[in-house]
Amino acid sequence: MKILVVEDEALMLKTLEMKLQKEGYEVICCSDGRAALELMESENPLMVITDIMLPYSSGIEIIRAAKQKPQPVAVIVLSALGQESTVEEAFEMGADDYITKPFNLNELVIRIKRLLKKA
């Protein structure tokens, strides 16, 4: 199962990649919105985990692109505290779940499993 992870902090991105690989997922990583949109087209992931604030393109654009795809793509948004209005916008665009930073990695994995089970 392919998961696309979009996060601009290099160490955080690496940590998410390794954690999800440990859980048995195939992980595609990128650190900006533009690359994320390209990878979504080329790799067809089942799920996208994306930060809201990204270079070149915001997480909202990624959610919009994910929801416009013919096959369903689940989206989990990583948001910082204080971004509640952006989270609302993310849900209006079709995001399936969100998790606020700081977060527990195991909790993220539980949410991923739950969403993929639904899908």
Place this chain on the structure above:
Amino acid sequence: MIPVFFLQSRNPNAFSKYIRPEYLVIGIEVLLANFLVIIAIIYLNLYLRKRNFFYKKEINQQLEAWITKAILDEPDKVEQGFEIPRKFNRVLKKFNARQIVIDELVAIRKELTGAAAKNIIVLYEQLGLKKHSLNKLSSRKWHVKSKGIMELYIMDQNDTLKRIYKNTNSNNEFIRMEAQIGVIHMTGFDGLRFLDVVSYPITEWQQIKLLEQLRLSREDGQLAMHIPKWLRSKNDTVVVFTLKLADAYQQFSVHDEVVKALQHPNEMVRIQAVKTLVRIANTFTPQILAEHYENEHFTNRLNILDAISKIGTEEQAWFLIGLLDDESDVIKLKAGKAFAACFKYGMEALEERGKAKKGAYQKIYLHIKAELGR
């Protein structure tokens, strides 16, 4: 050369009346030399930045995989301590490399909780980076000291609380801000005891940051005990911040103390007191505000009318009717809105008044009607 050309094309005597040509030449040469120096400084600066960038990238590439693996290790393995490769110890001997690693660990610590966060802290301690942060507390440079404070509290080094607490009333604004956030980060609401002693102003921005930091802590129920003391502080910004605390945490039990703040000489305190009273109102609050109205300046009068529109009752009807003839149209409008909100037949009464008196009254009625959607 420009001066020579000038001399050739014009009357040389006219020009040399103001400045001697040789001085002009010297001036131009000095300017050119300065220009070259500036270019050299810019180039040097860019070169150093580029060098630092690639150095940081190199350190990150060397350490990233190992740090990530350590962060994701199981707790029972972590208890035994991480095995640090020899080459990393060599790298970490360099001051810059240690700072780069601390910055990375702090950045990721801010994003994670649970077992991963604990591992980051163990890693930070085991790599000897705590000492690096502690050394910063002795620095005379404010930006170094405040960074040291931030690193220590982000890494949950609670044993350094006393040293950080000493800085909560520092004469440097940035050190003070960081220390205040730090003590709250480490101890939650208990950290607010710096309000007992802080003599410098707590800026609006700092108040927002403190409230945000407090949101992450569980309120321990002791807040109401301290609020009356803080409301009597000689530091007006402490009083304002305390009122915001009473508002944010709905401290109904301190209602009467907040009412006393309506008599405070500082207008900012009185403005916040009105806002707080809306949140912790009881049955007497609307009338208290109405009676206080005459003692206030224009800004806070508007606040009081806004407050009454939210919590007012029919008891304030006559007070509001009296304001509908105020010389200020803004007051008329606010009073009209409050009247419509408090009084069951308020809109009908405003409509009648608008028909009878016309002009501003009619516009006010129509404005309120449109706003309330009635």
